[in-house]
Amino acid sequence: MNRPSLPDPSQSHAESPFSRMATWILSSGAILSLVTGFLLLVFRKDEAREVSIGSDSYSVSALGHHLLEQLLRATGRPVSVHNTPNTVAKQQHLLVLAEPDDSDIDKLRTIVRNADQVLVVLPKRIGTRDTMAEHWIGDASLCKLKVVENVLEEISTASVSRPDEPPERWQFSGLMPELPTPEIQDLQLLQGYGFKPLIRCRQGTLLAELSGDDQTIYVLSDPDLIANHGIGDGNNATFALEMLDALRNRRSIVLDETIHGFEKSLSLWEELGRFPLVLLLVHVFLLIAIVGWFAASHFGPILARPRQLANDKQFLIENTASLMMRSNHTNLAIRRYFRDRTRFTAQRLGLSGNSDEALLAALMKRAEHQRNQDFAALHTTVEHLKRSDHQIHPQEATQLARRIRAAFEELVHGSH
Numbered sequence: 044m045n046r047p048s049l050p051d052p053s054q055s056h057a058e059s060p061f062s063r064m065a066t067w068i069l070s071s072g073a074i075l076s077l078v079t080g081f082l083l084l085v086f087r088k089d090e091a092r093e094v095s096i097g098s099d100s101y102s103v104s105a106l107g108h109h110l111l112e113q114l115l116r117a118t119g120r121p122v123s124v125h126n127t128p129n130t131v132a133k134q135q136h137l138l139v140l141a142e143p144d145d146s147d148i149d150k151l152r153t154i155v156r157n158a159d160q161v162l163v164v165l166p167k168r169i170g171t172r173d174t175m176a177e178h179w180i181g182d183a184s185l186c187k188l189k190v191v192e193n194v195l196e197e198i199s200t201a202s203v204s205r206p207d208e209p210p211e212r213w214q215f216s217g218l219m220p221e222l223p224t225p226e227i228q229d230l231q232l233l234q235g236y237g238f239k240p241l242i243r244c245r246q247g248t249l250l251a252e253l254s255g256d257d258q259t260i261y262v263l264s265d266p267d268l269i270a271n272h273g274i275g276d277g278n279n280a281t282f283a284l285e286m287l288d289a290l291r292n293r294r295s296i297v298l299d300e301t302i303h304g305f306e307k308s309l310s311l312w313e314e315l316g317r318f319p320l321v322l323l324l325v326h327v328f329l330l331i332a333i334v335g336w337f338a339a340s341h342f343g344p345i346l347a348r349p350r351q352l353a354n355d356k357q358f359l360i361e362n363t364a365s366l367m368m369r370s371n372h373t374n375l376a377i378r379r380y381f382r383d384r385t386r387f388t389a390q391r392l393g394l395s396g397n398s399d400e401a402l403l404a405a406l407m408k409r410a411e412h413q414r415n416q417d418f419a420a421l422h423t424t425v426e427h428l429k430r431s432d433h434q435i436h437p438q439e440a441t442q443l444a445r446r447i448r449a450a451f452e453e454l455v456h457g458s459h
Contacts, residue, residue, distance in 0.1 A: 098142035099303040105272035121295035137291035142166040145193035201235040210244030223278035373440040374428040
């Protein structure tokens with residue numbers, strides 16, 4: 044009859060720490076959260092475009108330059124918005140710094156110094172947010188000339204004026220072709236020396252060039268030409284596009300937004316702390332916490348792989364000894380072994396008797412005849428175990444069983 048096989052402890056399945064419903068809820072929530080984070084990462088909009096009302100390319104307010112960016116893209120001109128510090132390569136772009144204020148002059152100085160070709164558009168107007176529409180301005184006013192001159196003095200010794208009389212005609216020189224007449228309210232112009240006028244009128248200079256040994260700086264005095272509120276007036280859109288074409292000389296245009304505070308770090312660790320990448324970080328920490336909580340109840344010594352069963356004599360002897368050690372019946376086992384050997388040996392020798400005592404007496408006579416003194420000593424030892432309450436050690440019992448077997452074998456074969 045075949046014995047049923049015992050399960051292998053090394054292949055047992057670990058019990059799940061969660062119920063089936065809890066596992067389903069946790070798995071569904073984790074997958075949904077990961078998919079949501081991925082979609083937000085792929086289809087997210089720049090947060091600056093959502094809130095800015097200032098003089099930058101993200102702003103859709105009257106003061107912003109979003110229309111200029113869109114117009115450049117729509118007409119096929121190469122343009123990009125730059126918001127990563129110190130990553131614009133020289134001699135490849137026309138860098139546009141549109142209406143920087145005087146709040147961070149050190150940043151302005153650093154950007155201008157590192158640029159090969161840069162257009163600085165001076166600031167002119169300031170506004171406040173509309174309480175009914177957060178993307179628009181509620182009112183606007185001209186900023187103080189001191190603010191404009193603080194920006195200008197970083198690149199030139201010129202000054203700024205706002206003449207009351209409109210210009211009668213515009214003059215173009217140098218690399219600037221003849222452009223259509225612009226329409227500008229509250230005109231702001233450059234005054235003084237130390238620059239080369241590219242577009243000027245009798246009251247002052249609208250576009251100037253400052254050339255150094257390895258750098259060219261252009262200054263546009265009035266930003267209304269490129270601002271959302273003014274680029275659609277008259278011929279201003281054509282004026283702005285053709286002016287930029289002449290300045291960039293087939294280079295691409297980069298609208299710098301780091302000057303307005305819209306900087307994106309190249310550090311992965313900083314980006315992981317911002318939405319939506321922070322969702323990924325949260326998932327990692329939750330996963331570590333769940334794994335740690337699950338593993339905390341499963342720590343302990345490594346379970347030894349159970350030894351496979353064998354059929355050899357050594358295994359049987361060791362297994363018997365182990366059973367005797369566990370049951371604590373070694374004395375009884377030796378006595379029964381001695382009795383069984385008595386019966387088996389008497390049968391081999393053809394001896395007969397009505398009881399075990401008669402068979403043992405016949406074997407004792409045979410041992411005395413063979414002068415097998417060890418047999419009598421073993422019989423005395425076994426009788427002592429019968430009366431003793433102290434159980435001998437299994438190893439001692441194994442040795443005693445071997446002596447019993449040898450003594451009975453000697454009865455059969457005689458002494459050698």
